[in-house]
Amino acid sequence: MDAFLRALALVADPTVLLTVLAASIFGLMVGCIPGLTATMATALLVPFAMFLDPVSAIASIVAATAMAIFAGDIPGTLLRLPGTPASAAYVDESYRLAKAGRAGEVLGLNLVFSAAGGILGTIVLVAAAPLLADYALSLTSFEFFWLSVLGLSCAVFTVGDNIAKGAASLLLGLLLATVGRDYTSGWPRFTFEEPDLLDGLPFVPALIGLFALPEILRTVRARPQGDVVTMRQGMRIFAGMGRALVRWWPNFLRSGAIGTFVGALPGGGADTAAWTAYAVSRRVTRDPEAWGKGESLEGIIDATSANNASLAGAWIPALVFAIPGDTITAIAIGVLYLKNVTPGPSIFLENAHILYAVFITFFLANLLMIPLGWLAIRAAVPILRIPRRLLMAPLLMFACLGAFSVENSLFGIGVMLGCGLIGYWMEANGFPVGPCVLGMVMGRLVEENLMTSLIKVQGDLTRFFERPVATALAVATVLIWLWPLLQRLRRRWAAAQ
Amino acid sequence: MVGIRQRLPGLVVGALGAAAILEARNFPTPPGQVYGPAMFPMIIGCGLLLCAVAIALRPVPPPVAEPDAPGGKLAAALYALAPALVLLLFEPVGWPLLSAPLVAVLLWLVGLRVLPAALVGIGMAAFTWAAFAMVLRVPLPRGPLAFLPY
Numbered sequence: 001m002d003a004f005l006r007a008l009a010l011v012a013d014p015t016v017l018l019t020v021l022a023a024s025i026f027g028l029m030v031g032c033i034p035g036l037t038a039t040m041a042t043a044l045l046v047p048f049a050m051f052l053d054p055v056s057a058i059a060s061i062v063a064a065t066a067m068a069i070f071a072g073d074i075p076g077t078l079l080r081l082p083g084t085p086a087s088a089a090y091v092d093e094s095y096r097l098a099k100a101g102r103a104g105e106v107l108g109l110n111l112v113f114s115a116a117g118g119i120l121g122t123i124v125l126v127a128a129a130p131l132l133a134d135y136a137l138s139l140t141s142f143e144f145f146w147l148s149v150l151g152l153s154c155a156v157f158t159v160g161d162n163i164a165k166g167a168a169s170l171l172l173g174l175l176l177a178t179v180g181r182d183y184t185s186g187w188p189r190f191t192f193e194e195p196d197l198l199d200g201l202p203f204v205p206a207l208i209g210l211f212a213l214p215e216i217l218r219t220v221r222a223r224p225q226g227d228v229v230t231m232r233q234g235m236r237i238f239a240g241m242g243r244a245l246v247r248w249w250p251n252f253l254r255s256g257a258i259g260t261f262v263g264a265l266p267g268g269g270a271d272t273a274a275w276t277a278y279a280v281s282r283r284v285t286r287d288p289e290a291w292g293k294g295e296s297l298e299g300i301i302d303a304t305s306a307n308n309a310s311l312a313g314a315w316i317p318a319l320v321f322a323i324p325g326d327t328i329t330a331i332a333i334g335v336l337y338l339k340n341v342t343p344g345p346s347i348f349l350e351n352a353h354i355l356y357a358v359f360i361t362f363f364l365a366n367l368l369m370i371p372l373g374w375l376a377i378r379a380a381v382p383i384l385r386i387p388r389r390l391l392m393a394p395l396l397m398f399a400c401l402g403a404f405s406v407e408n409s410l411f412g413i414g415v416m417l418g419c420g421l422i423g424y425w426m427e428a429n430g431f432p433v434g435p436c437v438l439g440m441v442m443g444r445l446v447e448e449n450l451m452t453s454l455i456k457v458q459g460d461l462t463r464f465f466e467r468p469v470a471t472a473l474a475v476a477t478v479l480i481w482l483w484p485l486l487q488r489l490r491r492r493w494a495a496a497q
Numbered sequence: 498m499v500g501i502r503q504r505l506p507g508l509v510v511g512a513l514g515a516a517a518i519l520e521a522r523n524f525p526t527p528p529g530q531v532y533g534p535a536m537f538p539m540i541i542g543c544g545l546l547l548c549a550v551a552i553a554l555r556p557v558p559p560p561v562a563e564p565d566a567p568g569g570k571l572a573a574a575l576y577a578l579a580p581a582l583v584l585l586l587f588e589p590v591g592w593p594l595l596s597a598p599l600v601a602v603l604l605w606l607v608g609l610r611v612l613p614a615a616l617v618g619i620g621m622a623a624f625t626w627a628a629f630a631m632v633l634r635v636p637l638p639r640g641p642l643a644f645l646p647y
Contacts, residue, residue, distance in 0.1 A: 051633050164551035168510045171544045175517055178541070182534035185527045189534055190520060213577075220607055221573035222563035389566075393603035394621055396576060397596055400583045401625060405635040410584055417580040424577075429506045430557060447537045454532050 007356030010055045011364065019056040020063045020361065024368055027064030028376045031071025033388050034081035036215060036395075038068035038270070039327045039434075043211040044395070046204050046335060047402030054339040055357045061332050062311075062358065063365040066118055069270050069307050070373055073110040074380045077103055086270035086307040089278040089299075096294025104377075108237040109244060109297060110304045111373040113252060116245075117305035118366035120256035121263065121312030126359050129348075132320045136345035141456070142464055144321070145449035146473035148442055151266035151323040153480045155438050163484060165431045173439020174446065176201050183444070184451055196411040203334050203440065205403035205412035206419040210433050211327075212399045213420025216392045218427075224387055237377055248301050251281065259306030263313025266438070269326035270307040277306030312362055319343055319355060322445055327434045330441040507553025514545025572606045579603060591640015592630075597622035 010016065023045060030041035041064050049057035072083030073094065080095035082088040097106045139147075156166040179190045180200030191197040245252075255277035262273040281302035282291060290296035314325025315332075322343040324330035336343050341351055348355060403416035423433050457463040465471045517538050526533030566572075579599060586595050601618030605611060629635040630647050639645045 048633070162552075162557055164548045164555075165506070165557075168545060168548035168552065171541050171548065172513070175513075175538065175541045175545070178538050182524070185525075185534050187524055187534045189524060189538060190517075213580075217573045217576055218563070220576050221565055221569040223566040223569070387608070389607040390604060390609060392576065392607065393600045394617075396579055396603065397600055397621060397625060400580055401592075401629055401635070401637075404587075404637075405629060405633065408636055410587060413580055413584050413587070417577075417584070420580070421577065428562070431506070450537065451532060454536075455530075459531055 003352035004356050006353040007360055010353060010357045011059070011360045015053075016056045016059055016357075016361075019052060019060050020364060020368065023060035023064040024067045024365065024372050027067030028071045028372060029383070030064070031068035031083045032074050032376065032380060032383055033391060034075045034079065034083050036388075037084045037211070038065045038072070038086070039331070040211045040215055041065065041068045042328050042331045043207045044398055044402060046207060046331060047405050049335055050204065050338065050406055054336065054341050054354055055361075057335050057339060058332060058354075058358050059361040059365075061328070061335065062361045063368070065311055065328050066308060066362075066365045066369060067372065067376075069311060070111060070114040070304075070369055071376055073114070073304060074107060074377060075384055077106050077110070078380060078384060084270075086274050087304075088271060089274040090303045093292070093294065093296065093299055097297070097300075100294050104237050105240070106297070106300060107377045108239070108241060109301055111237070111370065111377065112241050112245070113248075113301050113305045114308040115366045115369040115373070116252060117256050117259060117308040118312060118369065119363065120253070120305070121260045121309035122359065122362040122366065124257075124260045124309075125312040125315055125362065129316055129319050129355075132316065133345040133348040136320050139345075139469065140467065141449045141452040142467055142470040143473060145446065145453050145464075146470050146477060147321055148323060148446045148449060150473050150477045150480070151317065151321075152435075152438060152442060152446070153477050154266045154268075155435050157480060157483070162430055165429075166435050169426065169431045169433065170435035170439045173436035173441075174443045175439075176206070176436075177440050177443020178447070183448065196409065201440075202407060202412055202415050203338070204406045205415040206440065207331060207334070207437060208399050208403050209416040209419030209421075210423040210437060212395065213416065214424040214427050214433070216396050216399070217420075217424055220389055220392050224389060237374060244297075244301075248298070251298060251302050252305050255281065255302040255306040256309040259309030260313035262306070263310025263325050264316045266317060266323055266325055268310065268314070269328075269434070270310045273310035273313075274303040274307040278303040308366070315358070315362075319347060319358070320345060322442075324438060324441060327437050330438050334441050503556040503558065504553050507549045507551075507556065510545055510552055511549030514542045514549055517542035517545065568606075575606055576603060588638045589640065591642055592637040593622045593626055593642055593645065594640050596625060 026045065027038070027041050030036045031038065042061050045060055045064055049060055052060065068084055069086050072087035074083060076082040076087040076091040077094040077098045080091055082091045094106050097103070152170055156163060156170050177200070179197055181188055181198055188198055258277045258280060259273040262268040262276050263270070278299050281299050282288070285291065285298055287296060287298070291299065311328070314329045317323040317325050318329040318333055322333060324333050333343055341347065341354060399416060400413055403412040404410065406412055426433055426436070453464060465474055521535040521538035521542060524533060524535040526535070582599065583595065597618040599618070600621045601614040604614040604617055609617070626637065626645065630637045630645070634647065636647070
């Protein structure tokens with residue numbers, strides 16, 4: 001209770017509240033601009049977060065991402081261009097309804113169900129995280145090692161079709177995490193006699209480079225797209241919302257639960273959550289005829305609830321096991337480390353007030369979404385008429401300044417540029433960037449647990465499987481890696497029948 | 498027939514894995530220890546080699562890119578050069594005198610007329626100076642404009 005009251009006092013601080021407000025507006029703007037993702041919003045926020053206290057820093061990330069995921073629905077509905085990938089699942093249906101003159105209704109539903117989905121996910125986070133953390137305190141380095149490997153494996157298998165490229169991206173991230181002094185012997189690894197690399201590759205500039213620069217280059221290169229569907233003046237966005245909540249509550253609960261669960265899977269993320277909820281909704285709908293004709297709101301409600309719920313879900317493994325659920329929590333974990341707050345089960349003992357402050361911020365951000373989202377919908381049409389290519393030069397300057405300001409060093413800009421070009425090449429060749437960032441964040445954790453376990457077993461590798469939970473996690477990891485092979489065998493067997 | 502371009506990602510990943518292993522072989526194991534700082538990078542290097550084989554043997558065409566805007570490739574290349582220019586001229590020229598013309602040129606490249614581009618460039622330089630140097634206290638280089646306040 002004492003920790004909760006301290007957390008409440010922390011969040012009630014005017015600086016934190018102003019930070020949440022500013023980050024929310026920033027998130028809404030980034031989400032509104034097609035092609036700019038919530039992850040990019042987070043990456044560009046991190047240099048500012050470095051100047052804030054831990055609670056304000058995390059609050060800004062939570063608020064900006066929640067807003068960006070909702071705001072991605074606005075260009076999706078009005079332009080048929082998802083503002084973030086999390087809105088892609090239902091963009092066609094939303095646009096059809098908008099062309100039929102129902103843009104205000106669709107955006108109102110997006111807003112209300114996004115906020116409600118976020119609150120549902122937060123309730124699960126608040127309920128599940130302490131219970132899991134209590135259990136996690138009894139785990140040893142063996143379980144944590146297998147848990148990390150399992151998490152990273154899930155990330156590889158959920159980000160794309162090409163597993164080898166996902167794995168290569170992850171391994172590149174793990175390799176980048178080894179740059180700098182080895183934590184056991186102090187030996188400098190992959191530093192190439194560059195003193196700036198002794199403490200490791202600067203995380204924030206690398207992050208800005210990997211996420212921001214490729215998107216800026218792609219936007220500048222690509223042909224502008226899309227015509228804005230105009231909304232009727234004086235349209236009431238919240239009209240009929242009460243009836244909608246009563247009618248669609250089973251869909252909302254189901255999709256909120258799916259979103260939270262998918263979000264909690266490492267590598268899951270808001271876009272996977274939205275696609276999964278949309279697919280489930282389509283399978284169980286009682287009105288399949290209405291789908292795909294611009295008549296059904298069901299898929300939109302399901303997917304929009306799920307993508308915002310997944311944001312809170314992703315924080316469950318991040319806070320309890322220091323294993324990020326998605327790239328946004330990977331960045332947030334990086335920020336926590338830089339702020340000397342170590343995520344993991346001990347955070348509940350050592351920094352419970354920070355944790356409760358994160359929970360409160362989630363509720364606050366989702367409640368704040370309603371008025372700010374309403375304003376964003378009202379302001380959207382003129383904003384969307386600004387060609388997004390014109391926003392790239394200022395964003396590039398912010399990226400350079402962000403990379404510089406973390407350590408006041410030009411080296412940061414060099415790292416940003418190098419990582420940006422690598423990220424651009426990776427995406428152009430079908431390598432997902434997300435696993436690379438997960439690898440960078442989790443590399444040290446995986447190596448520490450591996451080395452601690454190896455020192456304990458003194459060469460006897462069978463002891464990695466001695467404890468039941470460790471064995472179960474190891475088996476799950478192996479099964480995940482064998483899954484594509486098993487599927488291929490099943491298909492071949494079915495074809496032979 | 499699969500061309501070298503489609504095999505290139507596999508080759509790059511393989512080269513990275515081989516380089517990681519070769520470099521890690523030089524890391525010494527501390528006396529009395531079985532495992533040293535080379536252990537983890539070696540595992541990663543081997544993993545990268547396996548991935549390289551999988552990627553090179555079954556090359557998948559890269560995702561279809563969005564259609565280019567007229568002059569889009571050149572604009573993207575110049576945008577990629579901009580951080581390199583910042584790297585070179587940040588300290589001698591200073592942030593305000595560097596960022597204003599740079600933003601203006603970058604905006605002009607994507608179709609904004611000269612005067613609005615110049616005005617946005619100047620506005621951007623002033624805003625970023627106020628936000629980063631004066632509010633966040635980031636010591637941005639002033640260049641010849643030594644009178645600017647922090």
